[in-house]
Amino acid sequence: MANRTSSDLRYSQVTPKSTYLNRRRFLASSAALGALAAAPPAWASTKLNGVTKSPFSTSEKQTPYDAITHFNNFYEFGTDKEDPSRNAQKFVTSPWTLQVDGEVAKPMTLDLDAIFKVAPLEERIYRHRCVEAWSMVIPWIGYPLNALLKKVEPTSKAKYVAFQSYYDRKQMPQGMWAGIAFPYVEGLRLDEAMHPLTILSVGLYGETLPNQDGAPVRLVAPWKYGFKNIKSIVRIRLVEKQPPTTWNLAAANEYGFYSNVNPEVDHPRWSQAKERRIGEFVKRDTIKFNGYGDQVAGLYAGMDLRKNY
Amino acid sequence: MSGLLSSRWTKAAVFVLCLVPLGVLGWRLIGLARQGWGTYDPALTADPIAYITHYTGDWTIRFLLITLIMTPLRKLLGQPKLVRYRRMLGLFAFFYGCLHLMTWVWLDKFFDPHEMIKDVLKRRYITVGMLGFALMLPLAITSTAGWVRRLGFERWQRLHRLIYFSALAGVVHYYWLVKSDVRLPLLYGAILAVLMMYRLTIWLKSAPRPQPAKSTTPNTAYLRD
Numbered sequence: 001m002a003n004r005t006s007s008d009l010r011y012s013q014v015t016p017k018s019t020y021l022n023r024r025r026f027l028a029s030s031a032a033l034g035a036l037a038a039a040p041p042a043w044a045s046t047k048l049n050g051v052t053k054s055p056f057s058t059s060e061k062q063t064p065y066d067a068i069t070h071f072n073n074f075y076e077f078g079t080d081k082e083d084p085s086r087n088a089q090k091f092v093t094s095p096w097t098l099q100v101d102g103e104v105a106k107p108m109t110l111d112l113d114a115i116f117k118v119a120p121l122e123e124r125i126y127r128h129r130c131v132e133a134w135s136m137v138i139p140w141i142g143y144p145l146n147a148l149l150k151k152v153e154p155t156s157k158a159k160y161v162a163f164q165s166y167y168d169r170k171q172m173p174q175g176m177w178a179g180i181a182f183p184y185v186e187g188l189r190l191d192e193a194m195h196p197l198t199i200l201s202v203g204l205y206g207e208t209l210p211n212q213d214g215a216p217v218r219l220v221a222p223w224k225y226g227f228k229n230i231k232s233i234v235r236i237r238l239v240e241k242q243p244p245t246t247w248n249l250a251a252a253n254e255y256g257f258y259s260n261v262n263p264e265v266d267h268p269r270w271s272q273a274k275e276r277r278i279g280e281f282v283k284r285d286t287i288k289f290n291g292y293g294d295q296v297a298g299l300y301a302g303m304d305l306r307k308n309y
Numbered sequence: 310m311s312g313l314l315s316s317r318w319t320k321a322a323v324f325v326l327c328l329v330p331l332g333v334l335g336w337r338l339i340g341l342a343r344q345g346w347g348t349y350d351p352a353l354t355a356d357p358i359a360y361i362t363h364y365t366g367d368w369t370i371r372f373l374l375i376t377l378i379m380t381p382l383r384k385l386l387g388q389p390k391l392v393r394y395r396r397m398l399g400l401f402a403f404f405y406g407c408l409h410l411m412t413w414v415w416l417d418k419f420f421d422p423h424e425m426i427k428d429v430l431k432r433r434y435i436t437v438g439m440l441g442f443a444l445m446l447p448l449a450i451t452s453t454a455g456w457v458r459r460l461g462f463e464r465w466q467r468l469h470r471l472i473y474f475s476a477l478a479g480v481v482h483y484y485w486l487v488k489s490d491v492r493l494p495l496l497y498g499a500i501l502a503v504l505m506m507y508r509l510t511i512w513l514k515s516a517p518r519p520q521p522a523k524s525t526t527p528n529t530a531y532l533r534d
Binding site for chain 2: 071075134177251270278283
């Protein structure tokens with residue numbers, strides 16, 4: 001059992017050689033471009049510096065990097081868990097623009113560089129619970145979403161936050177078979193979005209996000225099922241009414257707007273009482289709000305969570 | 310061709326071939342065990358138990374469809390000897406079905422009878438999957454020549470038409486399970502539909518059928534090998 005924890009490994013030891021080679025090829029080509037424009041500091045899996053630790057992090061054993069990057073639900077790149085790791089390799093995430101608008105006093109458009117500089121980067125080691133009853137522990141890097149939202153100054157009309165993913169049929173030809181509509185959209189209530197646990201993630205395991213994990217910027221709200229954590233965000237809108245969400249549009253009886261992790265409310269087709277932590281053999285009990293109840297249960301005081309699943 | 314199909318060696322080769330999917334899975338699992346459970350092995354994905362479940366389920370449906378293709382193939386190719394392989398293929402469908410069920414009983418439910426009963430009653434994809442398996446049971450039991458004799462060929466043949474419903478249950482089980490990408494369950498469904506249309510056409514053409522002559526010696530010739 002010696003040396004099994006990921007912290008004993010360097011990233012280079014757990015990163016496939018092909019990824020390295022691709023990275024080098026990219027770095028070589030970007031060196032040429034560097035002269036033309038101040039190259040953004042980050043692209044697929046480059047190291048992030050000055051990342052601070054967070055008291056919100058769990059000390060649980062982290063899921064290996066290879067598992068986090070080869071077991072993805074990113075239906076734009078195919079519906080098999082391994083598809084995104086193959087099909088997202090050439091996904092262009094630089095340049096990138098993130099538009100923040102809607103019910104705000106100061107709408108903003110952020111380029112890649114600005115996305116990384118909204119707030120100091122923190123490492124947030126969070127439990128991640130998929131609606132399919134598997135889970136991981138992921139060392140995300142990012143900053144609280146509220147840091148960005150405060151900058152655009154939501155008006156009194158802003159009650160919800162609507163998110164939209166990038167979608168391009170040419171870059172994501174596998175998406176047409178997904179059986180769900182794109183672009184992928186998600187939403188949070190404003191108080192959920194402002195909660196300190198809710199982050200915009202730009203990296204994991206000390207590096208920028210691999211494409212298949214939602215590069216360059218994605219949402220992470222760890223007390224909700226994974227599909228709420230929308231990937232590769234291009235637009236954030238503050239809105240008055242509850243926004244539509246992709247899986248809810250696909251099957252409203254199976255996927256609600258809130259989708260808080262809840263072992264007491266089963267998915268119509270399978271139980272949510274237990275989960276398989278990736279890499280473990282025996283299933284563990286699922287904890288309400290994915291174990292973040294102390295921090296977030298108050299958001300739902302007086303709400304019937306069976307109805308608001 | 311006919312000589313090849315009659316050969317004992319061909320049958321042995323087909324038997325071994327049917328074991329290849331299990332061998333491949335076993336080989337991959339040994340690889341993972343040597344590397345250490347909990348590590349990432351591309352051959353088994355990051356969730357090996359889900360992989361085993363889907364793998365054995367896939368092969369169950371595939372063998373059911375392969376079994377169902379034998380009769381049309383025999384008639385279309387004019388190779389009556391092909392029937393020698395039908396029972397073996399059907400039993401392999403049952404074998405992979407057993408592995409699939411065992412994966413669920415052990416690695417998903419950990420032998421908890423309460424959990425299993427609850428799931429079978431509550432989850433329709435599990436209900437119909439269990440039905441598909443249950444329908445294979447009498448077929449596996451009565452697959453011997455002795456049972457053909459005991460039941461009489463007509464009754465035995467009627468009983469073994471249950472495989473149509475077992476395959477249908479398998480396809481529905483798969484269709485109800487997937488979240489949104491229904492391509493593969495629909496492909497299996499389409500293959501099954503073609504195989505059933507063939508039988509329906511034959512049946513419609515042959516009706517009205519003459520009363521079958523009552524035979525005192527049941528025809529078990531095709532089971533002899």
